[in-house]
Amino acid sequence: MNRLKQHLNDSLQELEMTPALQAEIFMKTEKPAARKHGRVAVAALLVMCMVGITAVAAVVSTGWTWDPTDLRTVVMEPATYGRLPKKTLDYLSDLIAADQREIGFDSFEAFEETMGFPLLRAEGMQLVDARVDKTEPKSLINVRIGGLDVSSAQLWITYSGDIRDDKGNFLGRLTVPAAVVNLSAAPQQVPHHYEGRNMAEATLSQYEIQALGVTADLLSWADRMSVDTYFTHEGVTYQIFVASGGRVAYPPAAVSRACEILETLHD
Numbered sequence: 001m002n003r004l005k006q007h008l009n010d011s012l013q014e015l016e017m018t019p020a021l022q023a024e025i026f027m028k029t030e031k032p033a034a035r036k037h038g039r040v041a042v043a044a045l046l047v048m049c050m051v052g053i054t055a056v057a058a059v060v061s062t063g064w065t066w067d068p069t070d071l072r073t074v075v076m077e078p079a080t081y082g083r084l085p086k087k088t089l090d091y092l093s094d095l096i097a098a099d100q101r102e103i104g105f106d107s108f109e110a111f112e113e114t115m116g117f118p119l120l121r122a123e124g125m126q127l128v129d130a131r132v133d134k135t136e137p138k139s140l141i142n143v144r145i146g147g148l149d150v151s152s153a154q155l156w157i158t159y160s161g162d163i164r165d166d167k168g169n170f171l172g173r174l175t176v177p178a179a180v181v182n183l184s185a186a187p188q189q190v191p192h193h194y195e196g197r198n199m200a201e202a203t204l205s206q207y208e209i210q211a212l213g214v215t216a217d218l219l220s221w222a223d224r225m226s227v228d229t230y231f232t233h234e235g236v237t238y239q240i241f242v243a244s245g246g247r248v249a250y251p252p253a254a255v256s257r258a259c260e261i262l263e264t265l266h267d
Helices: 002-014 019-029 032-050 086-097 108-115 253-262
Strands: 064-066 073-076 102-105 125-128 141-146 154-164 170-182 190-193 202-209 214-221 226-233 236-244
Touching: 086 108, 086 141, 102 108, 108 141, 170 253, 202 253, 214 253, 226 253, 236 253
Parallel strands: none
Antiparallel strands: 064 073, 073 190, 102 141, 125 154, 141 154, 154 170, 170 236, 202 214, 214 226, 226 236
């Protein structure tokens, strides 16, 4: 812990406080009404500056392992989930026996009632069908079931939602291309490969989501207003894309806004 503290102190000493960074921090801290989110934004900015690609894995484990020399490949290290009720295990066993590998739900409540555990969502999030091709009907929360039996089953869950305030104004979109639950006592690592992106221009950093008590890996680009996040929470390994709505500038403002949205996650 002392070595980690010293590392952070040394990093802060080497932090280059550019005019743009100062303006961003002052903008977030001078408004009393936004005090909480201001602290979140400042923390995100400092982490972005302090933690480089080669150092990110050494700070804290998020359940994902990145190759700093080639960000096109990332390995997910799913945690074991052992708290499903018997009725859910019996339900999954019947599905596997019938070779029914895909099921769907149209609400978080229906999912939790059947599957026995909740999914993370952002404050003000409304489930939507974010597919480009909507010619075939599909549920808003989709689950793929893998494994030979329930003792080795793996659940891959996908869903998307628009984030709106109390007045219905669009604030952004949260897309979950993968929320993974493993029922195996010894889950296997799962590699993910990025195709069609210029990953050489990506920035990998870390951010502590205080609302959840977990640390997330953040992947961002200088020319994009979306941020990809990766972390494990309560036995579920998440991959979440956060796209900010409105007139949000490119990073670092987009990263700060994404971190504010991550702080509203709850189950």
